[in-house]
Amino acid sequence: MKTSIIGFPRIGAKRELKFATESYFKNQSSQTELLAKVQELKSQNWKIESESQLNFIPSNDFSLYDNVLDVAFLLNIIPKRYRNLGLDNLDTYFAAAKGYQGKAGDVKALPMKKWFNTNYHYLVPEIEDDAHFELVGTKIFDDFSSAKNLGYSTKPVLIGPFTFLKLATYKNKKASDFATEISNCYIQILEKLNLLGADWFELDEPALVKDLSQADIALFNEIYKPILSSKGTVKVLLQTYFGDVRDIYEDLINLSFDGIGIDFIEGKASFDLIKQHGFPSDKTLFAGLVNGKNIWRNNYQKTLDSLDLLSQSAKNIVLSTSCSLQHVPVTVTSETNLEHHVKASFSFATEKLDELEELAELFEQNDQRENSTILKANQELHQSFKRAENPEIKERLASLTSADHVRTPIRSERLKIQKKRLKLPLLPTTTIGSFPQTPEVRVNRKNYRTGEISKAEYEAQLKSFFKEVISLQEDLGLDVLVHGEFERNDMVEYFGENLSGYVFTKFAWVQSYGTRCVKPPIIFGDIQRERPITVETSAYAQSLTSKPMKAMLTGPITILNWSFPREDINHESQATQIALAIRDEVLDLEAAGLPIIQIDEAALREKLPLRQSDWYSEYLDWAIPTFRLTHSGVKPETQIHTHMCYSEFEDIIQAIDNLDADVISFEASRSSLDILRGLKANHFETEVGPGVYDIHSPRVPSIEEIEQVLHKILQIIPQEQVWVNPDCGLKTRRNEETIRSLKNLVLATKQVRTTLVRNETL
CATH class of the missing domain: 3.20.20.210 (TIM Barrel)
Structure with missing residues (x-):
C-alpha cells in the first residue's frame, strides 16, 4: 500500500x-x-x-x-490597486496580503476569511469585471x-x-x-x-x-x-x-x-x-x-x-x-x-x-x-490511555437546567439600566482588549518564566504596564478602557493554564494566517477552574481610572475550538465544562465591581458544520446555550460584551443575536461592512461595534477614512446602537501605529458626534 x-x-x-x-x-x-x-x-x-x-x-x-x-x-x-503601486512581484504580493502604506501609495489588504472549518485564514480573491485569467x-x-x-x-x-x-x-x-x-x-x-x-x-x-x-x-x-x-x-x-x-x-x-x-x-x-x-x-x-x-x-x-x-x-x-x-x-x-x-x-x-x-x-x-x-x-x-476524570464536574453538569441558560430581564430592559450606570456618550469608543506586546512586555514574561526575576518583580512590572496603557487611553479620550492584557501569552492558552484538564506544549505552533502562529493548548481531562484568573488584575485596573473598565475573558466555544480537543467525549460536554469555569470567573468579576465584562467568541462560526442542514442539530443548538451559561447569572446592570473574528456571519445573524450579549464587536473592515445589511434585515437587537479599521495591517487609517466608515455604518444601524472600535485586538501591532490609529479613531468619532448633534438641532 x-x-x-x-x-x-x-x-x-x-x-x-x-x-x-x-x-x-x-x-x-x-x-x-x-x-x-x-x-x-x-x-x-x-x-x-x-x-x-x-x-x-x-x-x-x-x-x-x-x-x-x-x-x-x-x-x-491581482486587483488594480495593487498593480498600480508599481512594486515588484513579491512586494505586490505582500501588499495584497497585509496592505501597504508608503511612497508608492496607500492600500488596504484583501479580506480574510476562515478556511472552511479551521482556524486558518485565507485571503479572499477579488475578481474585477475586466480581469482575465492568464x-x-x-x-x-x-x-x-x-x-x-x-x-x-x-x-x-x-x-x-x-x-x-x-x-x-x-x-x-x-x-x-x-x-x-x-x-x-x-x-x-x-x-x-x-x-x-x-x-x-x-x-x-x-x-x-x-x-x-x-x-x-x-x-x-x-x-x-x-x-x-x-x-x-x-x-x-x-x-x-x-x-x-x-x-x-x-x-x-x-x-x-x-x-x-x-x-x-x-x-x-x-x-x-x-x-x-x-x-x-x-x-x-x-x-x-x-x-x-x-x-x-x-x-x-x-x-x-x-x-x-x-x-x-x-x-x-x-x-x-x-x-x-x-x-x-x-x-x-x-x-x-x-x-x-x-x-x-x-x-x-x-x-x-x-x-x-x-x-x-x-x-x-x-x-x-x-x-x-x-x-x-x-x-x-x-x-x-486514561483521562483525569473529576466526579465533581460531572455532578455539576448533571444538575444544570434550562433556567441556567437564560438571563433576566430581557435585553432591552437591561440596556436601559446599563445606560444609567455607565453614562456613556453617543458612539462610545473602546478597543477589543489587547494592546501591543512590546519587547519590554515579552522580556518581562520571559524573565519570570526562566526564573531571572521573582514573581513580585514580574507583577510590579505588569502594574507599571497597566498604569501606562490606562493613562494612554485616558489621554486619547477612549470611553471604555481595557488593561492591555500584558500578562497573557495567548487568549486561549492563558486561560487553559488556569484550568485543570489542560496540558501545554513549548513548540507546537500552528499557522493562523500569514506570519501569525498560535500554540493551541491540549484538553487532556475534565476541566475546572482552579483559581480566579483575571479578577485581581481587572479590579486593580479599574482602581486606576474613573472610566468604565472592561474585563476581558475568552468564551467557552473559542477556548474549545482553539484547543486540540479530546476525542473520547463530545464537543458539547467539553464546552460546557469550560463554560462553567468561565461562569465562575464572570460572577467573581462582577462581585469585584467590574461594570463591563467581555467574553470573546472569536471562533464561534469556525466549527459551524459546512452543510447548512447540520448547523443547528450538530452545533448551534448546544453552542448558543453554552455561551449563555457563562453570563446568565449576572445582574442587569452588568454589561456583557462579546467579540467575533473574520467569518461569514450573515447567515447566522439570528443565532448570534441569541447569544443574548448586550454588545457585540466584530471584524468588518476588510469585508466592506457587508454584514451590516444583514443585521438590519434580521432586526438585530444587540448593540454593535463593527471594526472601523484593520489591525492585521500596519497601515494607519486617516481621520477622514474612519469618518467615512462611521457614516456608512450610521446609514444602516441606529446611532444609539453603535459602538466604535478597531476590528480586533492590538496585540500584534506596534505602539507607534496603534497610538496614531486610535487617536484618529477618537477624533473621527468626536467629529461624527458633532455632526449628529448639529443635524438633530436643525
Whole structure:
C-alpha cells in the first residue's frame, strides 16, 4: 500500500518562516535572504517526507503567506490597486496580503476569511469585471523542478479552479463567467507539468464538501471536462477534505480523474457513498484515514478495519491524511517538558508520516497483523490511555437546567439600566482588549518564566504596564478602557493554564494566517477552574481610572475550538465544562465591581458544520446555550460584551443575536461592512461595534477614512446602537501605529458626534 499527504506545515519547527518574513517586512533582510530561507524550509520538508518513505510527496504546498493568494498571482487575478503601486512581484504580493502604506501609495489588504472549518485564514480573491485569467506565475513549476533537482519526485498540489471561483468575490460578474478562462489556465498548467515529467497533479477542491446546487455541479463539470480531456500522461488527483462529497460523488466517479481523495474522518457519508455506489477499478482512492487536524495517536486497529472495509469496494487504495497537515504542529520530538505518557499520546505532522508508513506495512501483512509488535504496541498505548476524570464536574453538569441558560430581564430592559450606570456618550469608543506586546512586555514574561526575576518583580512590572496603557487611553479620550492584557501569552492558552484538564506544549505552533502562529493548548481531562484568573488584575485596573473598565475573558466555544480537543467525549460536554469555569470567573468579576465584562467568541462560526442542514442539530443548538451559561447569572446592570473574528456571519445573524450579549464587536473592515445589511434585515437587537479599521495591517487609517466608515455604518444601524472600535485586538501591532490609529479613531468619532448633534438641532 502506498501513502500520501495533502500538505505539510510550512512555518518550520521553530517558526523559521515567520521570523524570516517579518525580518524582511522590517527591512532587516533582503529578498534574496528571505527566498533562501524559504528554499531551505522546503528542502527540509521534502527530506522529512522522503525519509518517512512517503510515496506521494507534495510540492507547491508551501506558501510565503497564503495558498489561495498564490493561485491569484499564478493566474493574474491581482486587483488594480495593487498593480498600480508599481512594486515588484513579491512586494505586490505582500501588499495584497497585509496592505501597504508608503511612497508608492496607500492600500488596504484583501479580506480574510476562515478556511472552511479551521482556524486558518485565507485571503479572499477579488475578481474585477475586466480581469482575465492568464498563467503568468511559475511557482508551481519552480517547486516541482527544485524538488526534482534535489532527487525528490513530487506530486504538485494546487487549489482547484472550482474552489478558487467559489471563494472569490465579484463586482458585477459571477463565477460561471470565468469558467472557460480558468479551465484554459489549468490546461496550460497540465501541459507544462507534462513537459517537466510530473506523474501526478493534485487539485484540491474542498468546496465540494459543502451544499452544492445544480448550478454548482454544472459549473464544476463545465470547468473540469476540458481539463481532463487535455491531461496528457499526467494523472490527475481530485482531492477533497473537511467533509463528504454526497452531492457530487456520482459525477466524480464518472469523470476521468485518475484518483479521488476522500475524507473519512470528517466525511460522515463517505463510507456509505463508497458502499452504495462503489468505486471504479480504473481509479485510485486516496483514503483520508489519518486525522490531519487533531494531534492524538492513530488507533491502528480502527484504521486497518476501515481499510479492510474500503478494499471490498475499491481495488486501488492509497492511504492518506484527511486534510493537509498544516493544521497540526511540526513535530512532538521538541516537547521535552511533557511527561512520557502524555507525549506518547500525541502525533504531530512528522509523527503522522510515521503512522502512515506503519499502517501501510500492517495492511500488507494481512493475516500476520495480530502478531505484529507495532500493532500490539499501538493497542497497548490506547488501552493504557486514561483521562483525569473529576466526579465533581460531572455532578455539576448533571444538575444544570434550562433556567441556567437564560438571563433576566430581557435585553432591552437591561440596556436601559446599563445606560444609567455607565453614562456613556453617543458612539462610545473602546478597543477589543489587547494592546501591543512590546519587547519590554515579552522580556518581562520571559524573565519570570526562566526564573531571572521573582514573581513580585514580574507583577510590579505588569502594574507599571497597566498604569501606562490606562493613562494612554485616558489621554486619547477612549470611553471604555481595557488593561492591555500584558500578562497573557495567548487568549486561549492563558486561560487553559488556569484550568485543570489542560496540558501545554513549548513548540507546537500552528499557522493562523500569514506570519501569525498560535500554540493551541491540549484538553487532556475534565476541566475546572482552579483559581480566579483575571479578577485581581481587572479590579486593580479599574482602581486606576474613573472610566468604565472592561474585563476581558475568552468564551467557552473559542477556548474549545482553539484547543486540540479530546476525542473520547463530545464537543458539547467539553464546552460546557469550560463554560462553567468561565461562569465562575464572570460572577467573581462582577462581585469585584467590574461594570463591563467581555467574553470573546472569536471562533464561534469556525466549527459551524459546512452543510447548512447540520448547523443547528450538530452545533448551534448546544453552542448558543453554552455561551449563555457563562453570563446568565449576572445582574442587569452588568454589561456583557462579546467579540467575533473574520467569518461569514450573515447567515447566522439570528443565532448570534441569541447569544443574548448586550454588545457585540466584530471584524468588518476588510469585508466592506457587508454584514451590516444583514443585521438590519434580521432586526438585530444587540448593540454593535463593527471594526472601523484593520489591525492585521500596519497601515494607519486617516481621520477622514474612519469618518467615512462611521457614516456608512450610521446609514444602516441606529446611532444609539453603535459602538466604535478597531476590528480586533492590538496585540500584534506596534505602539507607534496603534497610538496614531486610535487617536484618529477618537477624533473621527468626536467629529461624527458633532455632526449628529448639529443635524438633530436643525
